[in-house]
Amino acid sequence: MKYLSEYRDAQLVRAVMDEISRTIHQPWVIMEICGGQTHSIMKYGLEQLLPADVELVHGPGCPVCVTSLEMIDKALAIASLPNVIFTSYGDMLRVPGSSGDLFSVRATGGDVRVVYSSLDAIKIAQENPDKQVVFFAIGFETTAPANAMSVIQAHNLGLENFSLLVSHVRVPPAMHAILGSPSSRVQGFLAAGHVCSVMGFWEYPSIAEKYNVPITITGFEPLDIAQGILLTIRQLENGSHAVENAYARVVTFDGNRPAQKTIRQVFEDCAQAWRGIGMIPLSGWRLKDEFSNYDATNRFQVQSIKPSESQLCIAGQILQGLKKPVNCPAYATQCTPEHPLGATMVSSEGACAAYYRYGRSQ
Numbered sequence: 001m002k003y004l005s006e007y008r009d010a011q012l013v014r015a016v017m018d019e020i021s022r023t024i025h026q027p028w029v030i031m032e033i034c035g036g037q038t039h040s041i042m043k044y045g046l047e048q049l050l051p052a053d054v055e056l057v058h059g060p061g062c063p064v065c066v067t068s069l070e071m072i073d074k075a076l077a078i079a080s081l082p083n084v085i086f087t088s089y090g091d092m093l094r095v096p097g098s099s100g101d102l103f104s105v106r107a108t109g110g111d112v113r114v115v116y117s118s119l120d121a122i123k124i125a126q127e128n129p130d131k132q133v134v135f136f137a138i139g140f141e142t143t144a145p146a147n148a149m150s151v152i153q154a155h156n157l158g159l160e161n162f163s164l165l166v167s168h169v170r171v172p173p174a175m176h177a178i179l180g181s182p183s184s185r186v187q188g189f190l191a192a193g194h195v196c197s198v199m200g201f202w203e204y205p206s207i208a209e210k211y212n213v214p215i216t217i218t219g220f221e222p223l224d225i226a227q228g229i230l231l232t233i234r235q236l237e238n239g240s241h242a243v244e245n246a247y248a249r250v251v252t253f254d255g256n257r258p259a260q261k262t263i264r265q266v267f268e269d270c271a272q273a274w275r276g277i278g279m280i281p282l283s284g285w286r287l288k289d290e291f292s293n294y295d296a297t298n299r300f301q302v303q304s305i306k307p308s309e310s311q312l313c314i315a316g317q318i319l320q321g322l323k324k325p326v327n328c329p330a331y332a333t334q335c336t337p338e339h340p341l342g343a344t345m346v347s348s349e350g351a352c353a354a355y356y357r358y359g360r361s362q
């Protein structure tokens with residue numbers, strides 16, 4: 001197939017759903033890792049088309065949702081400083097920190113600007129040599145290459161007024177953390193196609209082997225997701241646990257090696273805090289020592305911040321597949337997109353936002 005419309009063809013999707021119904025003989029719980037996949041599932045009503053024995057739970061693959069509260073609070077503190085231009089993806093502006101969000105900082109005079117990439121922030125730094133320009137470098141493996149490239153570019157340009165507030169997260173350690181938990185319900189994974197387009201899937205066979213869990217690399221269109229579920233169910237029913245690539249039009253085993261090399265040039269692995277989940281070993285990237293002068297936490301005094309999370313928000317349990325947004329007592333009552341208590345209700349990839357937007361009440 002060549003055209004997007006073919007991946008949204010209702011008859012083709014129904015044919016795959018029928019095949020899933022013929023294949024399945026017992027209940028299975030499958031996690032789609034990526035928030036973009038969660039939104040597609042809700043938008044196209046795929047859950048309603050699936051047999052009742054397939055339960056989809058939603059994973060931690062929303063970069064805005066898992067950015068730690070401490071890091072949001074650091075962003076608020078830096079953005080409030082005079083002489084700072086704080087740049088960020090638009091989704092981050094409404095994410096609640098311990099006391100307010102980046103919009104509220106902007107409303108009180110902070111210079112907070114929405115950009116589409118860290119390379120836009122470089123341009124702003126060049127145009128404003130008398131200001132410190134900070135980019136909020138959040139995200140998974142997909143955004144890391146451009147952020148690494150911005151550091152290399154700043155270095156080559158000799159830019160001294162540019163830095164990153166880094167909060168990168170990596171998918172494979174999160175899969176280990178979810179599967180290694182005694183409370184895990186996940187029996188199969190739909191892996192995030194965008195992340196795999198950069199990183200390939202050479203890290204996944206050892207995960208599938210260790211936890212006896214099939215993993216299917218899956219895209220984002222309805223037919224992609226239906227096929228990903230079918231391949232995962234086939235394996236679960238057969239008792240196998242291999243890695244299959246159902247997104248071969250985009251993903252290769254090796255991934256984008258030059259992009260991986262750029263990441264490795266600038267970043268190194270580190271333990272990373274995930275909002276609502278906690279610290280996961282080796283699940284983040286931080287700037288290497290040779291680039292530490294581009295680290296905003298070294299440039300500004302924000303080390304002593306103590307975050308305070310909403311006691312109502314259960315987003316951490318949702319992001320681990322333990323609960324669904326409708327299980328949250330605040331869902332659609334105290335917590336709405338207009339008045340969010342947690343990041344999963346704000347982000348365009350958040351599970352709570354997906355349920356709310358597409359009218360899910362169960």
Ligand code: SF4
Nearest residue numbers: 313314328335342352
């Ligand atoms: S509905 Fe709101 S409070 Fe509840 S888990 Fe989602 S973001 Fe948190």
